[in-house]
Amino acid sequence: MENKNKFLNNTAKFTQIVGLCIGVILIVFEVIICAEYANLEPMPAAWKIGSLVGCSVILDVLFFVEYFYVKHIKGRITVYCFDFVFLLFICAITGNSYLAGLYCVFLSMLYLNVVDMKTKIIVFVSSCILYIVTSVVGWVWMNMRTVTYGEIIQITAACVVGLITLAVHFAVANICFGFYRTNVRLKEALREADESKKQLEEAYGELEETAVFKERNRIARDIHDNAGHSMTAVIMQTEAAKLLIDSDPGEAKAKIIAANIQAKNALEQMRDSVHLLAGRNAACSLKEELEEIIAQTMDGTDIIVRYDICETGLAPDRRRFIANSLKECLSNGMRHGGAKAFYVELSENDGFVTLTVSDNGCGLPQDFKEGFGIRGIREKAAQFGGGIVFESESGDGCEINVKIKSVEN
Secondary structure, three states: OHHHHHHHHOHHHHHHHHHHHHHHHHHHHHHHHHHHHHOOOOOOOHHHHHHHHHHHHHHHHHHHHHHHOOOOHHHHHHHHHHHHHHHHHHHHHHOOOOHHHHHHHHHHHHHHHOOOHHHHHHHHHHHHHHHHHHHHHHHHHHHOOOOOHHHHHHHHHHHHHHHHHHHHHHHHHHHHHHHHHHHHHHHHHHHHHHHHHHHHHHHHHHHHHHHHHHHHHHHHHHHHHHHHHHHHHHHHHHHHHHHHOOOOHHHHHHHHHHHHHHHHHHHHHHHHHHHHHOOOOOOOOHHHHHHHHHHHHHOOOOOEEEEEEOOOOOOHHHHHHHHHHHHHHHHHHHHOOOOOEEEEEEEEEOOEEEEEEEEOOOOOOOOOOOOHHHHHHHHHHHHOOOEEEEEEOOOOOEEEEEEEEOOOO
């Protein structure tokens, strides 16, 4: 069954097989015509039998030349014209016996190879005219005498039957071949649709993987910015408590209490991050959120943060980015720069929101390389139509400017 479907779906192979069958039918018709003509009483002249056989052989040669070698439609039409010339000779020699059958054989090959319906109709009409001419000429050639009224009726009836045969053959052959071509095109379209569906599924899978990867990175950055900032403050407080535990137990205790509070704040921030990731909007404004981050940074530590923060109406994703950027900048300044004082400014001008964080730390080293947090800020800022800029001198602090568009274009 699979091999059969492959054969039917292969248009070139199907055309070759059908053409070969038509060639066999042609030879069978010619053998019948020659045998019938040779057995007439009285027996026809030898030159007539030889001419009939010669025309038949030439028709076979033309047919198989067209079958094997002629591939273009203009060449095939030319061969068909020669075919009809020799059909005229055969009819002139034998009369109209089996003439409609021979026409149908040659027209079948044409209908099989020609797709354009206009061309088929022109050839069909031309064939009907030639059929009438060859039938009449062949009958006159065979009889060579005065035609009676009854014989005229007989010739006319034969021509009408032949024309009906050609018309029925035209309809049936084109319906069958047209149905076959349509079926092949539909199967090809279905195959292409299946391939397109498969490609779309693969593209969707890749897109889904990319979306999951981006979401995973976003969650990682969010956790890094929130938990990292709070844990930095906790570490600094507990380190200070260790240094003071012998000399000033009371102050050490205060540091530990502050670290405990900061740890609780970190837990609360983690919960807030989960809520934000789930799509819940924060209840407070961005200004209040940034002020809360600054307060948590200073709580129980000797860190001083001055700030000037304006109120903005950023979308939740941009707002979360600004808050996380502030946490990252403060954490980096304390951990890597050893900063004790910061200045934070949030401003909005000309459609851009700018977060500026300055510190009094040791500045950026000459071989400075961006870590996970800063790299994430740069990538996200670029997505929001902005960027990040560092201004630093060794031993003279660092200033970070994070700039994004206030609204999406």
